[in-house]
Amino acid sequence: MAVAKGHLPVLTATDVLTSLGALRARQPVNYAAFYSSQLGGIVTDPALMVIPFDDHMVHRGHGIFDTAAIVHGRIYDLEAHLDRFLRSAERSKLILAGSRSQMRDIIISTAATSGQRDGAIRYWLSSGPGSLELTPAAGAQPGFFVMAFGGLSYPDRWYTEGLRVMTTTYPIKPPLYAITKATNYLPNVLMQMEAREAGLDNGVFIDEAGHVGEGSNMNVAFVTSDGVLQHPTFERVLPGCTSLRLLELAQSLVGRILTGVVVCDIPVVDAHRAREMLLIGSSVRVAPVVEWDGQPIGNGRPGPAARALLSLLEDDMRTGDRLIDVPY
16 A cells, blocks of 8 residues: 655654653653763763664674672672673674773773662673674674663562562573573563563573573572572573672571582472572572462472572672772
């Protein structure tokens, strides 16, 4: 069917800025500052926090990201997150948009400009704009983007009452994609949507061998009936910086709340018999799971290990040796 010529308006630059501002007015966000290597600096108006539509990260998912927490004006565990960021860049065949130290300085400067004292700092690397082809455009410059914002938040009941989860019907990612923190999160999105549609809080991936994988954007761990903290191996799940740090911190609980700390393959049948089940991540920190596939975990209530591990992590995020002061 023919469309009348001139049916759609041709916008001016002023029109576009007005529309972008109206979009953010309709959908308020808590984005405090955004650095773009493509713009050459930082913007604080959310309407200007944009990326070209033909950036390879946008239309092909060829990009990576990572996130670190901002706690009381300091960035937590940034070096570990940058280590993972660089490994993800190498696996994704992405050219860095500067040296590690330069990217680190940009991240800290963006946090300072934001004035955000509690929240998160997220950063991305893309292969850049220039075409809609499958491979990056010839001569494309890599894009580096940094966002300081209020962080993701979760309901208080997750910690006081615990979460209810399900085994997802979606397949786990192949190892290369699972251990790379790429922007293509379609399996994770579908799993979370499936859980929400079922009236639940989250899902859990299971691998082909029947071993526990991870949650939508969180690692999964268990406390066995005899008190061992078990975490799945990192061959098929993202090496969570929070999980790795917590596995170190948890050693201080051995002999009290825990009897050991182990990274191993965890068969689903064993996992269902666990005393406690945990979701772990930089945003959720440590949250107890009390029901999985309609069956209670342990006594169906948040357990002592979840509380102790959350306390350990929060203490480390406030007073540990992995904090970088932000020069506001």
